[in-house]
Amino acid sequence: xxxxxxxxxxxxxxxxxxxxxxxxxxxxxxxxxxxxxxxxxxxxxxxxxxxxxxxxxxxxxxxxxxxxxxxxxxxxxxxxxxxxxxxxxxxxxxxxxxxxxxxxxxxxxxxxxxxxxxxxxxxxxxxxx
Amino acid sequence: xxxxxxxxxxxxxxxxxxxxxxxxxxxxxxxxxxxxxxxxxxxxxxxxxxxxxxxxxxxxxxxxxxxxxxxxxxxxxxxxxxxxxxxxxxxxxxxxxxxxxxxxxxxxxxxxxxxxxxxxxxxxxxxxxxxxxxxxxxxxxxxxxxxxxxxxxxxxxxxxxxxxxxxxxxxxxxxxxxxxxxxxxxxxxxxxxxxxxxxxxxxxxxxxxxxxxxxxxxxxxxxxxxxxxxxxxxxxxxxxxxxxxxxxxxxxxxxxxxxxxxxxxxxxxxxxxxxxxxxxxxxxxxxxxxxxxxxxxxxxxxxxxxxxxxxxxxxxxxxxxxxxxxxxxxxxxxxxxxxxxxxxxxxxxxxxxxxxxxxxxxxxxxxxxxxxxxxxxxxxxxxxxxxxxxxxxxxxxxxxxxxxxxxxxxxxxxxxxxxxxxxxxxxxxxxxxxxxxxxxxxxxxxxxxxxxxxxxxxxxxxxxxxxxxxxxxxxxxxxxxxxxxxxxxxxxxxxxxxxxxxxxxxxxxxxxxxxxxxxxxxxxxxxxxxxxxxxxxxxxxxxxxxxxxxxxxxxxxxxxxxxxxxxxxxxxxxxxxxxxxxxxxxxxxxxxxxxxxxxxxxxxxxxxxxxxxxxxxxxxxxxxxxxxxxxxxxxxxxxxxxxxxxxxxxxxxxxxxxxxxxxxxxxxxxxxxxxxxxxxxxxxxxxxxxxxxxxxxxxxxxxxxxxxxxxxxxxxxxxxxxxxxxxxxxxxxxxxxxxxxxxxxxxxxxxxxxxxxxxxxxxxxxxxxxxxxxxxxxxxxxxxxxxxxxxxxxxxxxxxxxxxxxxxxxxxxxxxxxxxxxxxxxxxxxxxxxxxxxxxxxxxxxxxxxx
Numbered sequence: 001x002x003x004x005x006x007x008x009x010x011x012x013x014x015x016x017x018x019x020x021x022x023x024x025x026x027x028x029x030x031x032x033x034x035x036x037x038x039x040x041x042x043x044x045x046x047x048x049x050x051x052x053x054x055x056x057x058x059x060x061x062x063x064x065x066x067x068x069x070x071x072x073x074x075x076x077x078x079x080x081x082x083x084x085x086x087x088x089x090x091x092x093x094x095x096x097x098x099x100x101x102x103x104x105x106x107x108x109x110x111x112x113x114x115x116x117x118x119x120x121x122x123x124x125x126x127x128x129x
Numbered sequence: 130x131x132x133x134x135x136x137x138x139x140x141x142x143x144x145x146x147x148x149x150x151x152x153x154x155x156x157x158x159x160x161x162x163x164x165x166x167x168x169x170x171x172x173x174x175x176x177x178x179x180x181x182x183x184x185x186x187x188x189x190x191x192x193x194x195x196x197x198x199x200x201x202x203x204x205x206x207x208x209x210x211x212x213x214x215x216x217x218x219x220x221x222x223x224x225x226x227x228x229x230x231x232x233x234x235x236x237x238x239x240x241x242x243x244x245x246x247x248x249x250x251x252x253x254x255x256x257x258x259x260x261x262x263x264x265x266x267x268x269x270x271x272x273x274x275x276x277x278x279x280x281x282x283x284x285x286x287x288x289x290x291x292x293x294x295x296x297x298x299x300x301x302x303x304x305x306x307x308x309x310x311x312x313x314x315x316x317x318x319x320x321x322x323x324x325x326x327x328x329x330x331x332x333x334x335x336x337x338x339x340x341x342x343x344x345x346x347x348x349x350x351x352x353x354x355x356x357x358x359x360x361x362x363x364x365x366x367x368x369x370x371x372x373x374x375x376x377x378x379x380x381x382x383x384x385x386x387x388x389x390x391x392x393x394x395x396x397x398x399x400x401x402x403x404x405x406x407x408x409x410x411x412x413x414x415x416x417x418x419x420x421x422x423x424x425x426x427x428x429x430x431x432x433x434x435x436x437x438x439x440x441x442x443x444x445x446x447x448x449x450x451x452x453x454x455x456x457x458x459x460x461x462x463x464x465x466x467x468x469x470x471x472x473x474x475x476x477x478x479x480x481x482x483x484x485x486x487x488x489x490x491x492x493x494x495x496x497x498x499x500x501x502x503x504x505x506x507x508x509x510x511x512x513x514x515x516x517x518x519x520x521x522x523x524x525x526x527x528x529x530x531x532x533x534x535x536x537x538x539x540x541x542x543x544x545x546x547x548x549x550x551x552x553x554x555x556x557x558x559x560x561x562x563x564x565x566x567x568x569x570x571x572x573x574x575x576x577x578x579x580x581x582x583x584x585x586x587x588x589x590x591x592x593x594x595x596x597x598x599x600x601x602x603x604x605x606x607x608x609x610x611x612x613x614x615x616x617x618x619x620x621x622x623x624x625x626x627x628x629x630x631x632x633x634x635x636x637x638x639x640x641x642x643x644x645x646x647x648x649x650x651x652x653x654x655x656x657x658x659x660x661x662x663x664x665x666x667x668x669x670x671x672x673x674x675x676x677x678x679x680x681x682x683x684x685x686x687x688x689x690x691x692x693x694x695x696x697x698x699x700x701x702x703x704x705x706x707x708x709x710x711x712x713x714x715x716x717x718x719x720x721x722x723x724x725x726x727x728x729x730x731x732x733x734x735x736x737x738x739x740x741x742x743x744x745x746x747x748x749x750x751x752x753x754x755x756x757x758x759x760x761x762x763x764x765x766x767x768x769x770x771x772x773x774x775x776x777x778x779x780x781x782x783x784x785x786x787x788x789x790x791x792x793x794x795x796x797x798x799x800x801x802x803x804x805x806x807x808x809x810x811x812x813x814x815x816x817x818x819x820x821x822x823x824x825x826x827x828x829x830x831x832x833x834x835x836x837x838x839x840x841x842x843x844x845x846x847x848x849x850x851x852x853x854x855x856x857x858x859x860x861x862x863x864x865x866x867x868x869x870x871x872x873x874x875x876x877x878x879x880x881x882x883x884x885x886x887x888x889x890x891x892x893x894x895x896x897x898x899x900x901x902x903x904x905x906x907x908x909x910x911x912x913x914x915x916x917x918x919x920x921x922x923x924x925x926x927x928x929x930x931x932x933x934x935x936x937x938x939x940x941x942x943x944x945x946x947x948x949x950x951x952x953x954x955x956x957x958x959x960x961x962x963x964x965x966x967x968x969x970x971x972x973x974x975x976x977x978x979x980x
Binding site: 015016019020023024026027030033034037038039041042043046050053087088089090091093095096099100102103106107110111113114117118120121122124125128129 | 336337338339340341426430431432434435438439442443445446457458459460461462463464465466467468470471474475674675676677712713714826827
């Protein structure tokens with residue numbers, strides 16, 4: 001089962017898109033959090049409670065982290081395609097593929113951390129002051 | 130494989146006479162135009178890149194002199210060297226010029242100059258567009274910079290906050306010069322971004338897959354994409370700003386429903402990525418310099434790509450940290466504070482990769498390396514104070530003080546200016562064939578390094594002691610006189626260092642030529658041969674790449690290139706040719722012909738510049754005439770220079786690789802350019818739509834009550850307009866399809882009807898607010914509706930011109946069923962037009978009913 005899963009991930013025709021999925025998820029999550037809080041606060045005034053915002057941001061954060069984790073899994077599977085060890089600097093299909101997968105995995109790690117950073121304020125503030 | 134490398138066996142290339150004849154043809158094809166006047170019609174990247182770099186360098190010196198005058202004024206308390214009004218002009222122009230006329234153009238200039246060499250290409254895909262960008266920059270730059278000699282320079286600070294700068298009573302013509310002059314330059318930046326993205330993605334040599342691309346090219350790709358998303362919001366802001374100044378539409382006027390904070394948002398959505406837009410290309414130079422002097426491959430190539438792409442994304446989540454003191458909800462500040470801390474991670478990753486490479490290699494302690502090391506020290510200090518000011522409570526203490534001035538000068542001089550000097554010393558032999566003086570270079574470095582720290586370090590302290598930014602003088606009682614005097618001494622020491630560099634440059638023509646590849650570097654740009662006419666054609670033959678450092682790793686590489694044993698070693702037809710390859714794996718797709726010398730881009734830039742300059746002085750008729758002239762110039766340029774049908778369908782590029790000479794749709798560079806340009810355009814549009822919803826969030830009731838002049842635009846006209854524009858879009862697609870199937874008559878009919886529909890759609894869009902009597906001077910609601918429909922109407926007008934242009938091309942026989950680039954490219958435009966019309970008319974038609 002897991003093996004079949006890994007093979008599926010390995011064969012996904014991802015190319016450059018895999019590279020920008022994790023940071024794009026970060027961007028969408030970031031904008032969601034910011035716009036949601038900004039609109040709620042603009043409409044509700046400084047004493048508006050953020051309880052519901054916190055709930056929504058928690059849900060959005062979990063979804064975002066799951067997508068990034070999935071992208072990381074695909075990248076990890078593709079990174080392990082058979083071939084010579086790093087650095088991936090041959091002019092071959094495999095090396096280009098593994099290079100993009102490595103970069104995508106690194107970006108997924110960065111995006112994961114950045115998404116957590118974005119979520120922190122939701123747990124620090126009770127209202128819109 | 131022998132020691133001298135594989136002989137790529139091509140019988141012809143063994144014969145020196147054949148090679149000499151090929152070189153003669155290449156030389157004739159790529160020869161620059163001669164003569165005092167004609168030479169300015171050159172469009173080759175080597176010529177345009179040099180002019181561009183020198184102009185940007187001159188702008189830097191000019192803006193630097195402005196800074197010295199400021200430092201002289203601030204040397205002692207209660208000084209009266211310059212007046213407060215002059216001082217305002219000095220700091221505004223210093224910041225604006227350094228940002229818009231030095232840092233960004235310098236990135237474009239260096240990229241235009243170096244990128245083709247790095248990619249083993251003979252030029253960029255659109256050399257005439259580069260020339261257009263340069264002339265736009267020169268005209269706009271002289272216009273903005275020259276204003277200070279007429280006491281008319283902008284004086285509202287480089288970020289031009291309203292209401293100070295929108296109010297005619299507090300800001301004169303300078304604000305218009307800033308807005309319109311710099312808008313013009315922003316257009317040329319976007320042109321450069323399009324050129325560079327297509328260059329990196331489509332003009333790489335065969336075999337140079339994404340994992341072998343020089344890191345410089347990765348950085349340029351990231352930065353060019355950032356420009357595409359960062360500059361358009363500022364252009365949207367500029368449009369609103371000028372409409373307020375020229376026509377009194379109240380976008381930033383709180384008394385009529387506007388909000389000055391919207392400008393701050395739009396400005397900083399541009400302004401923060403901007404910092405990375407100028408930092409990344411400079412750090413990219415390190416990625417070329419460090420491996421050369423460590424004499425080894427750069428360690429952590431994917432980590433650098435992570436850093437470049439990651440920084441590019443995260444830099445768009447930082448803008449509000451310039452607005453921490455504006456009273457936004459604390460939770461909003463928290464989001465941006467978090468992202469500001471997160472961006473330190475990728476920034477540090479690349480610095481560690483450089484340090485690791487230096488550590489692992491055998492370091493040659495050259496002059497460029499000295500600059501690189503020195504700038505890293507300065508940049509890291511600036512980065513650390515950046516982490517401090519990213520914390521909102523600290524920022525409230527230091528906001529608008531000299532602490533911030535110190536912070537961003539550490540970042541910008543360490544992260545942009547000094548790396549450029551490293552690049553200057555490193556790449557000067559590539560461009561001129563001669564090395565600069567190591568002795569003068571080192572003297573200059575130490576003057577700059579020491580001067581910089583004496584000048585800017587005390588500003589941290591004077592800032593924390595309470596010295597605000599942008600004051601023309603300060604009282605002695607504040608106790609910051611000594612610190613300021615030190616800063617002034619430091620600034621002049623720094624300037625002395627710059628002067629030594631300038632002297633070094635002037636001495637250069639008298640020096641001996643350096644050998645080829647004087648630093649023993651491994652990347653393609655060092656194929657260049659010092660001082661022969663061959664420089665003009667770029668590379669002798671377009672190589673097959675198998676390594677990140679082909680000059681080090683591929684045996685016999687230089688000889689094979691020089692003897693024309695790779696691709697396109699000849700110019701049989703006397704045409705300037707480029708090889709277009711696939712995005713991921715650089716497999717050959719097409720041999721593209723590119724434009725040669727012409728004055729048309731210069732004419733287009735001058736006439737388009739006229740539109741902006743005449744508008745500044747409210748000379749609307751002249752602006753209109755200039756606009757019409759620009760349209761004619763651009764159409765003339767496009768008609769005569771693009772989509773030319775080749776004399777044969779395909780040619781042999783060498784080694785039996787036969788490639789088509791004509792391409793249309795996604796395999797052509799023109800289609801990509803249209804797609805990329807329209808992405809930027811869509812971002813500007815998104816900025817305006819953001820404005821609409823922004824006003825909704827700040828008003829309890831938006832749209833306001835239905836008073837005369839405030840009610841509109843109704844539902845019927847927006848829907849009619851949408852239907853017409855969508856019909857124009859569908860007919861354009863129909864024209865593309867029927868034309869491709871050989872039904873030329875039907876395609877022409879479809880295009881003609883499409884043009885009528887598109888034009889009618891634009892007019893119907895305007896009819897909504899016009900017939901309901903929306904008065905844009907009354908309140909923000911009618912104003913923002915008007916802006917959106919004018920945006921669509923203007924785009925519909927351009928769309929109609931494109932449809933008619935394509936129709937004319939079809940009748941002239943230059944667009945045929947097989948050679949259909951024109952109709953495919955304009956279809957891309959109409960996809961975007963239809964999408965933005967859909968959004969606009971759905972928003973202005975339905976949102977008032979929902980709200």
